[in-house]
Amino acid sequence: MTANYQVQPVDKLFRWLHPGQFKWDEMRPTSAAFRDFYMSVDIAELTSLKASYERAKKLKKDAVASFKAQLALELKQKIYHCPTQICKATNESVCMVDAECRAYKDDTSVKELTCTNAAHGCVVGNKTNSVIKSFAKTCNVEIFPPEQS
Amino acid sequence: MFVVRNSAITANTPKLASLSQDVAITIASRPSFIGGDTALSKSSTAANNNFPIQVYQTEFDWITNTNAFQRLKHLITLKDNWDGYGATEFSKQHIDKALELFTVIQSYFNASNLSFSHFSPFIAPCSDGAILFEWSGKRFPDRELEIFVTTKLTDPFEYLKSNQDCEEEGRFADLGCVIPLLEWLLGSN
Numbered sequence: 447m448t449a450n451y452q453v454q455p456v457d458k459l460f461r462w463l464h465p466g467q468f469k470w471d472e473m474r475p476t477s478a479a480f481r482d483f484y485m486s487v488d489i490a491e492l493t494s495l496k497a498s499y500e501r502a503k504k505l506k507k508d509a510v511a512s513f514k515a516q517l518a519l520e521l522k523q524k525i526y527h528c529p530t531q532i533c534k535a536t537n538e539s540v541c542m543v544d545a546e547c548r549a550y551k552d553d554t555s556v557k558e559l560t561c562t563n564a565a566h567g568c569v570v571g572n573k574t575n576s577v578i579k580s581f582a583k584t585c586n587v588e589i590f591p592p593e594q595s
Numbered sequence: 596m597f598v599v600r601n602s603a604i605t606a607n608t609p610k611l612a613s614l615s616q617d618v619a620i621t622i623a624s625r626p627s628f629i630g631g632d633t634a635l636s637k638s639s640t641a642a643n644n645n646f647p648i649q650v651y652q653t654e655f656d657w658i659t660n661t662n663a664f665q666r667l668k669h670l671i672t673l674k675d676n677w678d679g680y681g682a683t684e685f686s687k688q689h690i691d692k693a694l695e696l697f698t699v700i701q702s703y704f705n706a707s708n709l710s711f712s713h714f715s716p717f718i719a720p721c722s723d724g725a726i727l728f729e730w731s732g733k734r735f736p737d738r739e740l741e742i743f744v745t746t747k748l749t750d751p752f753e754y755l756k757s758n759q760d761c762e763e764e765g766r767f768a769d770l771g772c773v774i775p776l777l778e779w780l781l782g783s784n
Contacts, residue, residue, distance in 0.1 A: 464678045466657035466666070467719050469732060477741060477755075478719035478727040485722070486680040505679030539681065549681075575741060575755035576762050591658055 450543065451492060451527040453567060455516040458490035459525070460498045462507040465591050473590065475511050480581035484547055485569040489527060493565035499589055501563060509591040517584055523571035530563035544570060663728075666718035667693050670726065678722050685720070692751065693718075693726045693744040699770050700728070703777050716742075725753075730780055740780045742773065756780070 453459075467479040488498040490512070499510050515525055528543040533551070540559060541549040547568070573581075655669040670685040670693075677684065697716075704711045716728035724746050731739040743753040750766040754776055757763070767773075 462679055464657070464720065466673075467678075467721075468658065469717055469719075469729075470658045471661070472732045474732065476717070476719045476727060476729055476731075478721040478725075478729075480722075481725060481727075481743070482680070482682075482722040502679060505676070507679045575743065575753060575764050576757075579741065579755060579757070579762075 450529075451489060453489060453515050453525040453527060454491075455514070455519055457515040458512050459487040459515055459518070459567060459569070460490060460493075460495065460588065461485070461487050461511050461513070461585070462498075462502040462505070463509040463511055463587075463591070464507055465509070468509055468591055470591070473587065475509075475582050475585060475587065477575065477578040477582045479511065480578040480585075481573060481575075483570065483573065484544075485523075485573070487525075487567045487569055488563070488565045489567045490565075492527070495588055498565070508589075509587065510589040511585040512588050513581060513585040517581070518569045521571075521573075521577045521580055523569045523573075523577075526568045526570060528566060528568050529561050530566040531559040531561050534558040534560060541568075544568065546570075661717060663697060663715045663718045664694075667697060667726070670720055673720060677720070680722060682720075682722050683724055685724070685726070689724075689726070689744070689746060693728075696728065696742070696744060696752065696770060696773065699773055700777065703774060707781075709781075735780065738780050738782065740776055742776070 461479065463475050463479050468475050488501075490498075495510065495512075502508065502510060518525055526543045528541055528547075531540045531542070532538065533540050535558065539549045540551045541547040542551065544550060547570075655665075655672060657666070657669075660666065667690060670690050671687065673682075674684050676682065700716065701711055704714045713734070714730070716730055719727040719729065721727055721743065726744040728742040728744070729740075731741065738756065738758045740757075741755045745751050745753055750768045752768065752770075752772070753764070753766045755762060755764050756776060756779055
């Protein structure tokens, strides 16, 4: 496994949006998209918007928002680079970065891993409702969800 | 008509619906489910494959359908990993709790002779499993209110009210506690 990337305050982070978390008539995401103690993101420095969007579409997510790591740090969050790795035996995601993460496994319990997203990062920390609203208000929408026919 | 998300049906009808899509099915003998449109589990759907069925795509339109009641009812169609980040599906018990809150809110506005179509909250599923009721944005430029129906057993409702000057967060268990929040939203306290 390659050394993990040290996220810098200037780094841009991509967050996929489910269509239900997006208020279309006002073209903005809601706080709902950011309410997660372990908030997954893609680190822009390690991927591209197009590549991130392609991964999102495979999971039926069709919009992408972004924010600067600086914002997360100001909101008392920690940011880890933790590539998405799938255990071949169980087909489950495995986190080897944060022992508190629900996907955490130590080295001895997993053997064969497949990396499915090398740019994956995690914004970790208690997110009060004020914090998630700050993410929603401050983020930029990189790719809007297409209007359904 | 009821809605299923199922790969067993779609696997046999590839031209009609692709894998993991919501499909509406119509059958001669409809099973009875509480609450109208109801998502079936994969095992339930497999059992119904014995019926002659018509399959066509009717995926719920989360983008343009802003009807709060319909959005709450269709939360049941979101299955594990619906957000692509490992979010778990919504339980019927959890959605029922949100529907109870919705009923109290609707009753309040109706009793106040206010148009519920204007004051209806925007409903959104949260990545941590909570359900968001939002009064924000262009409709409410001065005062914004967010209520979250969480999965916690104690004090399952959380709120954030904010205006230009300040924010206030809190939580409650009694549905009646939503009334002062709505009064604040309307500027009456």
